[in-house]
Amino acid sequence: MGPRVRSQQMTLQDAFQQAQKNIIHHEACIEASLNMYHELACSSEELVKQNDFHKDFFDLFNRCLLVFKREPAVERVIEFVVKFVATTAHDTDGNGNHLIANVEEDPFHFMNVFINHLIEISGAKDKAVRFRACQTLSKLLHALDEDAEIDDDVWDKLQDAMLIRITDKIPVVRVQAINALSRLQDPTDADCPVIREYRQRLVSDSSPDVRKTALIQIALTKATINDVISRARDVKEVVRKALYTVLMDKLDVRALTIQQRLDLLQNGLNDRCPDVRQACAKLIAHGWYEQLGKNAATLFNLLDAETDEDTCLLVAKALLQEVSTMTEQSWKKFHFSAAKSPSEYFWWRCLCQHFHQMSDHDALEEILPVASHLAEQVGSVAKQLIQMIQRATSDDSSVENDYDSNQEDIDVQQHSQVFSFCQLLKVATLADYSDEAGRRAMSARIRPEWLDVINEIIQNMKTHGENPEHDANESCIQTKLYILQLALKRCDVAPQTTCLTPLIDSLILPSIQSPNADTRNDAIECLGLCCVANQTFAQAHLLLLLQVLQVDQDALQQTALRIIFDLALAFGVAELVPAITVEQSEERSSFSQNRIDTTIISLLRRYLDSDNDHLRATAVEGFAKLLMHNHISSAQIFSHLVILYFNPMTAEDVSTRQCLSIFFPMFAFSSRDHQDIIEEAFLPTVRTIAVAPQTSPLRSVKLQDVTDLLVYLTSRVDTQELGMPPVPSLGVHENIAVAVANEILSDPLNLGTKSLCKTLSSLQVASMDKPTREALFVLGESILEKIQDRYSRSYIEKMIAEAQVDGSVIAKDTRIVLAEQQTAHEAVRKEELQFIQSEQNKEMNMKKEPRRKQRRKKTKPTNNHYQKRLPRDVSPSDSAADSSADENIDDLLSNNSSESDASEDNNDQEYEIEDIVGVRVRGNQRMFRVRWKGHPPSEDTWEPEEHLPVEVVKELIEDNTAQTSGSKKRRGKAKGSSKKNSFGDNEIDMLLASDSED
Numbered sequence: 001m002g003p004r005v006r007s008q009q010m011t012l013q014d015a016f017q018q019a020q021k022n023i024i025h026h027e028a029c030i031e032a033s034l035n036m037y038h039e040l041a042c043s044s045e046e047l048v049k050q051n052d053f054h055k056d057f058f059d060l061f062n063r064c065l066l067v068f069k070r071e072p073a074v075e076r077v078i079e080f081v082v083k084f085v086a087t088t089a090h091d092t093d094g095n096g097n098h099l100i101a102n103v104e105e106d107p108f109h110f111m112n113v114f115i116n117h118l119i120e121i122s123g124a125k126d127k128a129v130r131f132r133a134c135q136t137l138s139k140l141l142h143a144l145d146e147d148a149e150i151d152d153d154v155w156d157k158l159q160d161a162m163l164i165r166i167t168d169k170i171p172v173v174r175v176q177a178i179n180a181l182s183r184l185q186d187p188t189d190a191d192c193p194v195i196r197e198y199r200q201r202l203v204s205d206s207s208p209d210v211r212k213t214a215l216i217q218i219a220l221t222k223a224t225i226n227d228v229i230s231r232a233r234d235v236k237e238v239v240r241k242a243l244y245t246v247l248m249d250k251l252d253v254r255a256l257t258i259q260q261r262l263d264l265l266q267n268g269l270n271d272r273c274p275d276v277r278q279a280c281a282k283l284i285a286h287g288w289y290e291q292l293g294k295n296a297a298t299l300f301n302l303l304d305a306e307t308d309e310d311t312c313l314l315v316a317k318a319l320l321q322e323v324s325t326m327t328e329q330s331w332k333k334f335h336f337s338a339a340k341s342p343s344e345y346f347w348w349r350c351l352c353q354h355f356h357q358m359s360d361h362d363a364l365e366e367i368l369p370v371a372s373h374l375a376e377q378v379g380s381v382a383k384q385l386i387q388m389i390q391r392a393t394s395d396d397s398s399v400e401n402d403y404d405s406n407q408e409d410i411d412v413q414q415h416s417q418v419f420s421f422c423q424l425l426k427v428a429t430l431a432d433y434s435d436e437a438g439r440r441a442m443s444a445r446i447r448p449e450w451l452d453v454i455n456e457i458i459q460n461m462k463t464h465g466e467n468p469e470h471d472a473n474e475s476c477i478q479t480k481l482y483i484l485q486l487a488l489k490r491c492d493v494a495p496q497t498t499c500l501t502p503l504i505d506s507l508i509l510p511s512i513q514s515p516n517a518d519t520r521n522d523a524i525e526c527l528g529l530c531c532v533a534n535q536t537f538a539q540a541h542l543l544l545l546l547q548v549l550q551v552d553q554d555a556l557q558q559t560a561l562r563i564i565f566d567l568a569l570a571f572g573v574a575e576l577v578p579a580i581t582v583e584q585s586e587e588r589s590s591f592s593q594n595r596i597d598t599t600i601i602s603l604l605r606r607y608l609d610s611d612n613d614h615l616r617a618t619a620v621e622g623f624a625k626l627l628m629h630n631h632i633s634s635a636q637i638f639s640h641l642v643i644l645y646f647n648p649m650t651a652e653d654v655s656t657r658q659c660l661s662i663f664f665p666m667f668a669f670s671s672r673d674h675q676d677i678i679e680e681a682f683l684p685t686v687r688t689i690a691v692a693p694q695t696s697p698l699r700s701v702k703l704q705d706v707t708d709l710l711v712y713l714t715s716r717v718d719t720q721e722l723g724m725p726p727v728p729s730l731g732v733h734e735n736i737a738v739a740v741a742n743e744i745l746s747d748p749l750n751l752g753t754k755s756l757c758k759t760l761s762s763l764q765v766a767s768m769d770k771p772t773r774e775a776l777f778v779l780g781e782s783i784l785e786k787i788q789d790r791y792s793r794s795y796i797e798k799m800i801a802e803a804q805v806d807g808s809v810i811a812k813d814t815r816i817v818l819a820e821q822q823t824a825h826e827a828v829r830k831e832e833l834q835f836i837q838s839e840q841n842k843e844m845n846m847k848k849e850p851r852r853k854q855r856r857k858k859t860k861p862t863n864n865h866y867q868k869r870l871p872r873d874v875s876p877s878d879s880a881a882d883s884s885a886d887e888n889i890d891d892l893l894s895n896n897s898s899e900s901d902a903s904e905d906n907n908d909q910e911y912e913i914e915d916i917v918g919v920r921v922r923g924n925q926r927m928f929r930v931r932w933k934g935h936p937p938s939e940d941t942w943e944p945e946e947h948l949p950v951e952v953v954k955e956l957i958e959d960n961t962a963q964t965s966g967s968k969k970r971r972g973k974a975k976g977s978s979k980k981n982s983f984g985d986n987e988i989d990m991l992l993a994s995d996s997e998d
Contacts, residue, residue, distance in 0.1 A: 012036060012053070016060045019080035020073040030084050037088065037110070054110070058117055065121065068128035078136055085114050086143040112151050115140070119154075119161045127170045134165055134176035141183050159184050159194070166197050171207035178210065182217040195219060199227050208236035215242050220251050225260075232264055237273035244268055244279035248287035258304045262311050265303070269314040277318075284315055285322035301343040306419045309346070316350035342416045345423040356430050364430070371431045371438025378424050378442070385417045474516045480507060481522035488529035504530060512548070521556050524548060528563035535571045542567070542576065546603065558614050561607060564600075565622030573601060573631055601632065608640055617655035620644065624663040627677075628670070635680035638667075642685050646706055648697045668713035669722060672729045678713050679732045683739055685710065687829070688836060690752040695925055695946045703755040711736070711759060733763050734772040741779035742825040748786040757787075757795040765802040777805040778818050913948075916956055928956075 010018070010032035018025040037053060061081050064074045089111040115137065122133040137158070150158070162184070165177035178201065185194035201214040215231055218224055231243045244264075253261065268280025284299075292298045296319065305312040348367065355364040368374070388410075433439045484503060508530070511523035527545070531538035548560040568576055577600045607619035620641065626632045644650055645660045667674050689706055692698035716731030737760060744756050765776060780800040787793060917940065918929030927942045945953055 010036075012056050013060060016077060016080070020064075020077045023076055023079065026076075026080050026083060029080060030087055033084050034087060054113055058114075062121075065129045065132040066126065068131060074132075078132070078139065082136060082139040082143050085111055085140055086145075086148075089144055089148045108149050108151075111140075111144075111148065112154050115150065115158060116154055119157050122161050122165055127173065130165065130168060130173050131170065131176060134162070134173055134180055137162070138176050138179035141180055155184075163193060163197055166201065171210055174201065174205070174207065174210045175213045178213045178217055185217075185219055187219040187221050190223065195221075195224065199224060202227050202231065208234070208239050211236075212239045212242045215239065216246055220255075225251075225256070229256075229260055229264060232267040237271070237276050240268070240271060240273070240276045241279045244276070244283045248283045253288040253291055253299075253302060258302070258307075261303055262308050265315055266308075266311045269311075269318055281318040281322045284318050289319060289323070297341065297344045297347045300346055301341065305346040306342050306416060309419075312346065313350070316347070316354075320350070320354045342419045342423070345420045349423045349427050352427050352430050368427070368431060371433050371435060372441040374424075374428055374431050375438070375441035378421075378428060381417070381421050381424055385414075385421050388414055388417055474514070474519055477507075477511060477514070477519055478522055481511060481519070481526055484508075485522065485526050485529065488526060488533075512544070517553055517556065520548075520552070521559055524556060524559050524563065528559075528566065531563065531567055532570055535575065538567050538571065538576065542600075549603075554612050554615060558612075558618050561604070561615060561618050561622070564604065565618070565625065568600070568622075568631060569625050569629060573626070576600065601634075601637075605637065605640070608644060613653045613655070616644075616650070617653060617659065620656050621659050624659060624667070627674075628663065628667055630673075633673075633677060635677050635684070638677055639681040639685040639688070642681065642706065642709070643688060643698065645709075646689075646698075646701045648700055664709070664713055665722065666724070669717060669719050669724060669727060669730065671727060672732075675714050675730060675732050678710060679735055679739075682710050682714070682736055683743055683829075684832060686743070686752060686756070687832060690750060691833060691836060695944060703752045704758060707755055707759040708762075711762060734768050737763050737765065737768070738772065738775055738779070738821075739825070741776060741783065742822050743829065744783050745779065745786065745822055746826045746829050748783070753787065754789060754792050754795075757783075757792040761795040761798045763799075765799055766804065770805075773803040773805050774810050774814060775818055776800075777803045777807060778810060778815055779822075781807065782822075913952065916952065918942075928953075 010029070012033060015029040015033050019029045061077070064077045067074045089108050118133045118137050118140075121129055122137070124130055124133070159181070162177045162181045166174055166181065168174050168177065178198065181194045181197075185198070186192045187195070189195075195218065198214050198218040201210055202218060205211050205214070211231065211234065215228060218228065220228060228243065228246070231239050234240050234243075247264070256264070265280065265284070268283070269277055271277050271280070288299060289296065292302075296316075299319075300312055300315070303312050303315065352364060352368050355361075355367070369377075428442060431438070431442070433442065484507065504527075508523050508526045511519050512527065514520050514523070524545070527541060531541055531545075542564070545560045545564055549557050549564065552560070604619060604622065607615050608623070610616045610619065623632075623637055623641065627634070627638065641660060641663075644656065645664075650656050668678055685706060686703065689698050689701050689703055692701075711733070714732045714736055716733075719725065719727050719730070740756050740760055744750075744753055744760075747753070760776075760780075765773060768776075777800055780796050780803070783796050784793060787796070912933040913930055914933035915931040916928050917931050917937075920927050920929075920942070926945050928945065928948060929940050930943050930948075931937065931940055
């Protein structure tokens with residue numbers, strides 16, 4: 001670094017050179033530059049020399065514009081230039097007069113000229129020039145005083161230029177343009193172009209830095225607050241963290257609605273990033289809490305703790321952790337007698353629980369009274385609550401009512417009183433009951449007889465109107481069921497042992513037969529709660545739940561299905577159905593060996609293939625829970641879940657896909673036994689997809705995606721990286737590798753051979769034990785002899801190379817054993833494929849049989865789209881065991897299901913096929929145009945091949961084949977010399993052409 005030049009001797013070039021070296025020199029450099037500018041302003045040739053100064057200044061400044069990288073020297077030069085220009089704009093003496101000449105004409109001349117220069121170069125092709133121009137403008141506009149005045153034409157040009165740069169393809173340019181526009185936005189203008197662009201960048205910009213900058217700079221108004229709050233769900237944590245920092249500095253909590261406050265805090269406190277959670281906690285403790293005068297009860301009142309207690313608990317925890325209790329002595333002075341509102345009761349409860357967890361017994365004693373005094377408070381609030389409920393349910397007009405006659409206000413008051421009472425009960429669990437008097441006082445007020453009050457309230461509720469089917473009566477019954485449901489959820493003993501027993505026979509069971517679906521649904525919920533509390537009661541009413549599951553509406557079926565899964569999860573499958581024998585399934589294949597199957601599981605399993613997304617999602621979640629908790633151990637069901645996950649029919653079923661995507665890794669990596677189940681399901685799953693018929697949606701599934709998932713689920717992973725406890729002995733790739741190799745040898749020409757070869761190459765063969773590597777080497781050699789595809793061969797060669805085995809040292813006995821295993825594998829595979837084929841045939845027959853008559857009859861579709869609805873007791877994917885299970889269940893149930901199915905079949909109108917008049921191919925599916933007997937051509941419909949009788953399709957193919965062969969024999973004859981059948985080649989082409997025109 002050269003010697004520092006004195007300010008009196010500095011030239012403009014010296015000032016720039018000194019400014020880039022150290023920020024300490026800036027003050028002297030600015031002083032010297034101002035002196036030069038004053039001298040030029042006072043000279044006789046003022047205008048000419050000022051223009052020369054502008055030219056020299058811009059020339060020196062422009063040299064740093066070509067550097068895109070954040071070089072410290074360039075940043076210091078820009079900082080110096082901004083300070084100098086800002087100084088010229090407010091360079092005054094002690095009386096506020098400008099020191100620069102011609103201030104009467106334009107005291108901000110140099111500033112406007114410099115800004116205009118930056119605007120001109122902001123549109124350069126070089127990204128570095130655009131970036132530095134926008135950066136300098138941003139810094140300058142923020143450095144100017146409020147008194148600085150920009151010319152109107154310069155202002156308009158500046159705004160237009162930055163609005164263009166805010167859409168620049170370079171993110172850092174957009175960031176600086178947003179910063180530059182921050183002082184140009186007008187919050188009072190509803191159509192401000194700057195704010196409009198800010199909102200656009202805030203929501204849709206691809207760069208997180210741009211979204212963050214827009215979030216910081218945008219003015220908070222009623223029009224922009226929703227866009228700002230939406231960033232709480234941004235994909236980048238830097239944006240989410242910036243949101244809570246901005247809200248703490250720029251927004252009052254009372255400017256938000258209750259829902260906006262709750263959403264903000266719920267998203268922030270539950271965020272996966274600890275920095276975002278910390279920023280949200282600071283917003284609560286150092287922002288909103290201080291804005292409200294450090295009154296926590298007021299804060300929870302603004303959050304409406306009664307409606308979202310869970311979120312408010314998170315807020316209280318964050319507040320208590322962020323603010324030191326040593327500095328908040330007022331907390332320790334909060335006494336229970338001061339609690340009058342629900343929010344105050346809630347805050348008191350949070351304080352008591354906090355001091356109890358911190359083992360701060362002194363603070364707890366100050367705010368928590370002795371048990372006897374607390375019991376009096378509990379009794380007083382309970383008495384008020386009971387009186388309030390009795391007055392609300394009484395029809396006696398003579399009873400004095402101290403509350404508002406408006407029913408909505410009464411409901412709000414009841415809800416607030418219930419909430420306060422619940423907070424008192426939770427505080428009561430923290431009291432010191434070492435004193436005998438305190439224990440007796442509390443037990444006298446909190447006793448099991450509280451259910452008597454609930455029973456009395458329900459019994460005293462009267463229906464309205466003379467008509468027993470009146471809507472008011474249904475509403476009253478639903479209210480009773482709702483109250484009973486709340487009581488059952490909070491009852492820690494079986495309801496059959498309490499005073500609620502009569503309500504089962506007088507309210508729940510009759511309501512299940514109600515014509516109103518909502519009433520039936522509430523009654524089923526109550527019945528499910530009673531069943532969960534007692535196994536014997538659950539066994540007695542299981543058949544009733546199964547009947548609802550089979551014959552009622554979809555919403556009620558979903559409720560019954562969820563309850564049955566809960567019962568199986570609570571008591572176990574075998575214990576839940578003791579009357580139905582748990583037997584070993586018949587040995588149909590290796591896949592069905594050692595598999596325990598029950599009638600109830602077979603019945604529930606068919607809902608995995610339900611057309612109703614909600615029913616299917618409930619079944620998937622239920623089976624996932626049963627598998628996860630080892631209540632069932634079925635490779636068949638796991639295979640079914642994997643096929644469902646990849647089935648295109650569930651592509652839009654978010655619930656099912658999300659549930660399975662979480663279940664698969666948790667199940668696989670929680671136990672080695674679970675990986676054994678996946679290993680058993682590996683090949684059957686692959687076979688099911690590989691042999692799927694052309695008309696099946698599984699035909700479009702990529703087999704490689706399925707094998708990749710199964711390979712991952714059976715791999716050896718570090719479970720601690722997944723947030724799970726360590727599990728020893730994970731990984732079953734050795735067994736899978738040998739099984740896959742045998743599968744390839746069983747059918748080398750199969751369409752899935754390439755995917756299976758790639759799967760073999762992806763396994764960590766080098767880390768396997770020596771016997772397994774020798775087996776893979778021998779099997780790999782056999783595979784190479786049978787396959788010709790070069791990609792498949794390259795995969796197998798890679799596997800053999802990784803095995804690192806010398807084939808000459810492998811014993812002959814080993815090869816003989818492997819050959820015997822291969823023979824056994826082929827036999828098992830053949831049996832398994834026969835079983836899969838039979839299941840597919842059953843599925844096809846079950847689709848066709850309910851709609852087919854002996855003379856090619858078929859139900860006519862509605863709106864030219866074929867939608868066949870199966871009876872509720874028929875599922876196309878059930879196995880033979882499932883069908884027999886259905887028969888067993890149907891024998892136990894009433895005849896309602898068969899009656900409803902019979903009536904449904906009777907209502908179906910039958911139509912007879914007159915002729916097939918067209919054919920077309922859509923993707924992999926062939927469709928035929930059907931002419932219905934007795935109907936005009938305008939009502940023809942396109943039907944897929946599987947919806948037509950087999951003999952019709954067979955006859956059509958034979959006619960077409962005969963015509964094609966006849967055309968070849970007569971190829972040399974003239975056109976039209978021979979008679980054509982109805983489906984010759986030319987006519988098919990014409991039909992396809994007419995179809996495209998349609």
